Amino acid sequence: MNYNWSIALFAGLPERLGTSQVELRLERSEMSVGELKTALIEAYPEHAGLLAVCFAARNESYAADTESVSCHDTLALLPPVSGGDGMGNSETSSLPAYRISAEPIDAAAVTSIIEHSNHGAALVFIGTTREWTGGQRTVRLEYEAYEPMALRTLQQIGQELNQRWPGTHSAIHHRIGVVKVGEASVVIAVSSAHRDASYEASRYAIERLKQIVPIWKKEIWEDGSEWKGHQLGPWNPLAELAVPEAKLSVTAASTGPPERKECP
Incomplete structure (x- = not known):
């Protein structure tokens, strides 16, 4: 049979x-x-x-x-990854904390999800489509996701953040579909009582997203296209994450350092 x-x-x-x-x-x-x-x-x-x-x-x-x-x-x-609906943990926000959507991401709205009166630091990571990479001009990116599982793993990242940095609030929104040059593909917002935890948690979240969330991107150039997979070595979503030393682009909005924004 x-x-x-x-x-x-x-x-x-x-x-x-x-x-x-x-x-x-x-x-x-x-x-x-x-x-x-x-x-x-x-x-x-x-x-x-x-x-x-x-x-x-x-x-x-x-x-x-x-x-x-x-x-x-x-x-x-x-295939190797590139790189929700849960309720937010803000005192007032009605937006989901973890979301996969074809709509443009409102970074300010995502930030509002993680605001808390007892938190003195809020960090927002905004990943955008850059025009030039390695001498090739990108026209647009196209993102695809295994949506139910992608949402579940975004929520898992939020749980991991709260376990590693108790008391932090987090929200992650990711685009699918066409993302044009200059537009945001992902926004990660984290708040905590002190800024050290927010910096560490934000960095962990983006690296973890690349490791376990089944979202892929297709780079569309002027003369061709290519699906991009994991670029940090062999992809193993079941492995423990070792966050490498690397630059992290964030917006800092807190009682700490002045605001800065360095999108890759």
Whole structure:
């Protein structure tokens, strides 16, 4: 007896494999993620290298190659990432703290989510589309997300921030669809009683977002395009995050240093 397996694909995978959802007929109803990836590679041997480095999602959570999956699970294959609806923790804001949206992001509105009368520091990271990268002129970026899982992992980041820096409030809004040059693709706002915690938490949030949130970007140039994956080394969303020494671009709005904005 054969069983039907359906695996959703994202980012550049549909273009490579010619479908947004792979349908396989396999003899087993359960197997490990690694075995399922082997079956995919057998079906698409010309894309073996790419399929081998992808991670699987089972019911909107990452699953390691050794974990078991069933043909009844909701399955997705996620290429290396690029880089909500929960309620905000502001005393007055009604906006969700974690959000995926095709609409432009209002940085001031996101900041209002994390305002708190007992917090003396509020930091806002704004990631924007730059025009020139490595001598190539970018016309626009196009973002795609595995939305339910992306929202869940944004909320997970918020929980991690509160565990590591108790008392901090956070909000993360990310764009999908077309993002033009100069427009914001992501806004991360963090507030805390003292500014050190806000700086550290903001930096952790952007690096963690790049590591675990299934959002991909396609760079559109004047003469071509390319899906961009993880650029900080081998992608492993199941690994512990070691935040590297790097420049962090933020807007500081607090009782601390004067406001500065350095978008990459």
